[in-house]
Amino acid sequence: MQKALRDLLVELQTWGRENDEREQDRPKKMLNLEPDTAHFISMLMRSSQRKAVLEIGTSNGYSTIWLAWAVSAAGGRVTSLDRNRDKHPLADANLRRAGLRDLVDLRVGDATELVGTLTGPFDAVFFDADRISAPAQLKLLLPKLLPGALILADNALSHPEEIAPYLAAIQAVPEVEHMIVPIGKGVSLAYLDNPVG
Numbered sequence: 040m041q042k043a044l045r046d047l048l049v050e051l052q053t054w055g056r057e058n059d060e061r062e063q064d065r066p067k068k069m070l071n072l073e074p075d076t077a078h079f080i081s082m083l084m085r086s087s088q089r090k091a092v093l094e095i096g097t098s099n100g101y102s103t104i105w106l107a108w109a110v111s112a113a114g115g116r117v118t119s120l121d122r123n124r125d126k127h128p129l130a131d132a133n134l135r136r137a138g139l140r141d142l143v144d145l146r147v148g149d150a151t152e153l154v155g156t157l158t159g160p161f162d163a164v165f166f167d168a169d170r171i172s173a174p175a176q177l178k179l180l181l182p183k184l185l186p187g188a189l190i191l192a193d194n195a196l197s198h199p200e201e202i203a204p205y206l207a208a209i210q211a212v213p214e215v216e217h218m219i220v221p222i223g224k225g226v227s228l229a230y231l232d233n234p235v236g
């Protein structure tokens with residue numbers, strides 16, 4: 040990664056952390072990934088040449104930049120969803136600053152509704168929005184995933200009760216290899232070993 044992009048990510052991470060310490064209103068918090076988690080996920084995707092990544096939970100685009108950088112080498116694209124209309128211009132501006140805006144399709148709306156409209160196919164999905172609706176989104180997405188798809192979710196260790204239904208749902212998919220990576224807040228990492236069906 041070029042130094043200018045790494046410097047921008049450090050700047051955004053610092054800005055997000057300071058913003059979240061100041062803001063009491065949850066929708067105004069950025070809730071960005073921890074840098075190690077973002078770095079880990081992007082290396083996983085870049086090294087395996089992912090080309091069609093879906094992110095659920097854009098916020099101001101911090102993780103989206105990491106994902107767009109990850110797919111850039113293989114000529115891939117990222118679709119990223121968030122229901123918060125106020126964060127959309129922030130994500131748009133931050134992706135432009137990163138020089139990666141052309142690689143990202145930003146959609147605003149409820150993730151479950153949007154997921155139903157997407158055709159895919161995706162070779163990676165990253166869940167980082169509300170953990171409660173993630174199982175319903177997973178069910179809609181499974182037929183839209185390519186064999187070998189990666190399915191990741193943050194907060195596997197930080198929010199055990201909220202994420203339990205999602206973990207049960209992903210572990211119940213017979214075609215899936217699953218583990219929890221103890222990095223940051225805990226990443227649920229699943230690999231779709233065969234086509235679902």
Ligand SMILES: C[S@@+](CC[C@H](N)C(=O)[O-])C[C@H]1O[C@@H](n2cnc3c(N)ncnc32)[C@H](O)[C@@H]1O
Pocket residue numbers: 069070071072095096097098099100101102103120121122123126148149150151167168169172
């Ligand atoms: C943890 S933040 C995402 C952080 C981002 N991935 C990053 O690291 O920069 C979660 C985001 O998901 C969005 N969100 C939560 N529930 C949602 C839903 N049901 N549909 C769409 N977006 C949702 C919130 O507006 C918030 O911006």
